[in-house]
Structures are given as structure tokens and as C-alpha cells.
Amino acid sequence: xxxxxxxxxxxxxAVRWLHVITGIAWIGSSFYFIALxxxxxxxxxxxxxxxxxxxxxxxxxxxxxxxxxxxxxxxPGDLVWFKWESYVTWLSGFAMLVLVYYLGAEFYLVDPxxxxxxxxxxxxxxxxxxxxxxxxxxxLCKSKFGDDNTRLMLLLFVILVAMAWGYTxxxxxxxxxxxxxxxxxxxxxxxxxxxxxxxxxVVVDDLxxxxxxxxxxxxxxxxxxxxxxxxxxxVLFLMLSNHYPLAFASxxxxxxxxxxxxxxxxxxxxxxxxxxxxxxxxxxxxxTALLFIAIMWLSTANLPxxxxxxxxxxxxxxxYAQAEGFEDVQDIVLGRCSMCHSAEPxxxxxxxxxxxxxxxxxQGIAANARAIYLQAGLSRAMPxxxxxxxxxxxxxxxxxxxxxxxxx
Numbered sequence: 001x002x003x004x005x006x007x008x009x010x011x012x013x014a015v016r017w018l019h020v021i022t023g024i025a026w027i028g029s030s031f032y033f034i035a036l037x038x039x040x041x042x043x044x045x046x047x048x049x050x051x052x053x054x055x056x057x058x059x060x061x062x063x064x065x066x067x068x069x070x071x072x073x074x075x076p077g078d079l080v081w082f083k084w085e086s087y088v089t090w091l092s093g094f095a096m097l098v099l100v101y102y103l104g105a106e107f108y109l110v111d112p113x114x115x116x117x118x119x120x121x122x123x124x125x126x127x128x129x130x131x132x133x134x135x136x137x138x139x140l141c142k143s144k145f146g147d148d149n150t151r152l153m154l155l156l157f158v159i160l161v162a163m164a165w166g167y168t169x170x171x172x173x174x175x176x177x178x179x180x181x182x183x184x185x186x187x188x189x190x191x192x193x194x195x196x197x198x199x200x201x202v203v204v205d206d207l208x209x210x211x212x213x214x215x216x217x218x219x220x221x222x223x224x225x226x227x228x229x230x231x232x233x234x235v236l237f238l239m240l241s242n243h244y245p246l247a248f249a250s251x252x253x254x255x256x257x258x259x260x261x262x263x264x265x266x267x268x269x270x271x272x273x274x275x276x277x278x279x280x281x282x283x284x285x286x287x288t289a290l291l292f293i294a295i296m297w298l299s300t301a302n303l304p305x306x307x308x309x310x311x312x313x314x315x316x317x318x319x320y321a322q323a324e325g326f327e328d329v330q331d332i333v334l335g336r337c338s339m340c341h342s343a344e345p346x347x348x349x350x351x352x353x354x355x356x357x358x359x360x361x362x363q364g365i366a367a368n369a370r371a372i373y374l375q376a377g378l379s380r381a382m383p384x385x386x387x388x389x390x391x392x393x394x395x396x397x398x399x400x401x402x403x404x405x406x407x408x
Contacts, residue, residue, distance in 0.1 A: 012099050019092035027232055031271075033082075034229050038276040042066055049073070068212045071203050081205070083197050090189035090217050093239075097182060101126070101175055111172035125170060126179060133163070133183045134190045141223065149223055153230070160184070160261055164254040165168040173248040174241075180257050182236030184231050191224035229272070233264040234251035246299040249379030256295050265293045275361040300378065321366040323405035329398050333359050333372065373402035 040052030050066035057063070101109045105119040109126070117125075139155070146152045163183055167176035199217035206213040237260045241247040247256060270284040320326065339346040341353045342360035357371065358364040365372065375382040376390065377398035383390055 012096070015092055015095045015099060019089065019096055022085055022088040022092060026089045027236075028223075029082050029085060030228060030232065034225070034272070035275040036065065038068065038272055040065075070218060075204060081197070081200075081371045083192060084190040086189050090185060093182065093185060097126070097178075101178065106387065109171055109175045109385075111175075111385040113380075113386050114168070114172060115170050117170075122171065129163075129167075129179065130186045132184055134187050137187050138190070138194070146223075149226070152226070155381070158262060161258045163225045163253075168254045173253050174381065174384075177257055181235050181241075183223060184238070185235050187230045188231055188235070191228055195224045196221045199230040209302070230260075230265055230268050233267055234261045237263075237325045240290055244376050245379040245381030247295075249375075249381040250299045250301070252298040252301060256298055259291050259295050259298075259300050263288050263307045266291070317363065317366045317369075320369040320402070320405045321362060323401055325397060325401035325404060326362075326366070328363055329372075329401045330365055332390070332394045332397060333365050336383055336390045336394070337372075337376070339388065340383075369402055369405065373398060376403060 036054065040054050042052040044053065046053060046066065048066060049068070049072075051069035053064065053066045055062060056066055102123050105122055110117060110119055110122040136159075140146055140155065141151065160180070164176075164180050167179050167183075170176070171179060199221045202217050203213040218259070238257065241257075247253065250256060266284040266288045270281055274280050338360040340350055341357050341364075343353070343358060345351070345353055355361075357368055359368060359372070372382075377395050380386065380395075
């Protein structure tokens, strides 16, 4: 008998793997060319008429690289285009959005405690936000305001902060941060698809037909490429955030997301400055560390103090099972969590317990004490979208139990 749920799970795995592979390819080529462009020696009068050159060594060989400001006198016949890495990364990412957040909207997208809306409306808002975001960004770049790139990037940061807040008012915390990443990544890919590649094709066409290419096309493409450079690291953080409840389930998750964009700027500033041979601004790492410390603090602000999470594995299960309040916690978990986390899940559409975690026995609950505390006590990550209506008072019981065991 065909297990369609297993097939669906493997399809999701394959799409996720494709997304990671193409993302590595896109980010790798992007970072390489940014570093190459910044590191070019432009103080040499090159006979080829190139704008700059650099010698590099890799893999046992030497490479002599030259960059033309507009284009060479004659178009080479074997020109390599870097575009499919970006396109397939976005397409596979959108497929993941559909598989996880649209088909699993009841679990991951819509949280009635945040905003009680129909699933179809949540999906429509998701799609509109991705497309409208690009349109607004593109219009800003093409406006007079966009002539000053520093001024433009400051406004873009304000917009991203506003989007972070807005998403957290509509979707679950997990979906909010993921959508902020998708919103940003959509702008990055649209930059490649609608601006960078078309502008390069205009230059190529001019060269082939004997016309002098207009330098403005390269200038515009460079602006969008710079934006992509500074947005890449925050997108990676936001895409990974759905695995860490303290990042997405905090009441300050939108502030956390905003600080992540600042960390992306400080980290990229270090590497961009170093590649441009303008020094090594180590102070950026101090700023990054302080921003990250602020994020860690915000993730647990207004929550009770954490118990000792470094308890030795041996004896830990017994300690939690014997801790004061365990019977109350057991009743809560059996009532709110075990319909999914059991050997035979009772929730429609689940063939097995998520991540193989079984919470339908005293032993299973005690063995997973830390995860229960983190995901349902300290944060509101579980139950997803609070589908089983866990009360705040019940979360408090979980916290007291875990912390009492930690003190023992």
C-alpha cells in the first residue's frame, strides 16, 4: 500500500534540499563577485582597456581576471550568465512556502490568537505582500529619492522594520519571520530578474549591433546588486529562525528581526571594507556581538528565569518525573499535545509524531522536559497556532515544574 504522507514528506525534503543547494550557489557567486569587484586594482593603465584587474590563486592554478566598466570592444561568444542560481532558489523557496505554510496553514500560517482570519485570506495576504513589496521597492529605487543610495537604504530599513511588525500582527510568529525573509528574498530575486539581467542584455545587444552601450545600465544594476549584498545574511537568519522558538515566538520577534538586518549590515561592512583594501574594521564584530546579545535578551524578556539546561542526561528524566507539579504537567501535555505527539496521532493528516517526539506517556513527557519547557513554557511555539487552546496559566504550570526540577 502506498503511503502518500511518506511520499509528501520526501517531496518536501527534496524541495528543501534543492533550495539549500541553489541558495549556496547563488550566495556563493554573489559574495565572490562582490569581493572581486571591490578588490580590483583600478590604478593600472591596462592595454585591454579594462577598468581593473586582479590575480588570484585557487585549486593549484592562477587566474587573471579583468573587469570592463561597460563591455569589451568585441562580445565573446561564450559569455557565462549568472542568473539561474537566483531563479531556482526563489522558485524552490516559494515551493517550500506552499508545501509547509499554505498546505499546512492551520499549523504554521494562521494563529487565531494573533488574528482570527480564514486560511484562504492568510494565503492571499501572503501572496500580495510578496508582490506588492517588490513593486513599492522598485518604484522607490527609480524615483529621485533613490538617487542617493545611502538615503534609500535607510528608508528601506524603516520599511523592513514596518513589515516585520506588520507580519507579526497577522501571522503566527514562525510564519511572520519566515515571511519577512521571503519578502526580502523576493526583492533580491526580482532585482536579478527584472533589473540586473535585462540591463546586461541591453548592453550585450548594443555591443552586438555596433552601438556604444550606455553606462547608466551598469550603474543601475550595481545599485541593486549592492542591496542584495547587504540583504543576504538577514535572509539566511530569517529562513533558519523557524527552527528556533526563542527567535520567532517572543513578543518582541519583530524587534529581533529588525536587529538582524543591522547585523547583516555590520558583518557585510567588515568584509566589503576588507576586500576593498580599506582596512579591517574589527569594531563591526563588537557591534554585531552586542546586537546579538540584545536579541538574546529580548527573546526572554518578561519571562521567568531559565532553569539549568546543562543537567546531566543520566537521572534527568527521573528528576523531572519526580518534580513537584509533574502530574499537572502530564495532564496538560496529554490534553494539549498528545493528539499529535503519540505513536498513533489522532490529528487528521499526521501519520507519525512530528520529529518522532512522543508525549503520550509519563516517560516521554519527562524525557522531553526541556523541549516542552522551551516550546510551550518559555515561548508559544507549541502547540502550533495554539490549535489545542493551551492557556497561559497552563504554560505557567509547565515553567514552574521545569524550574523546580532544575533546582533539585
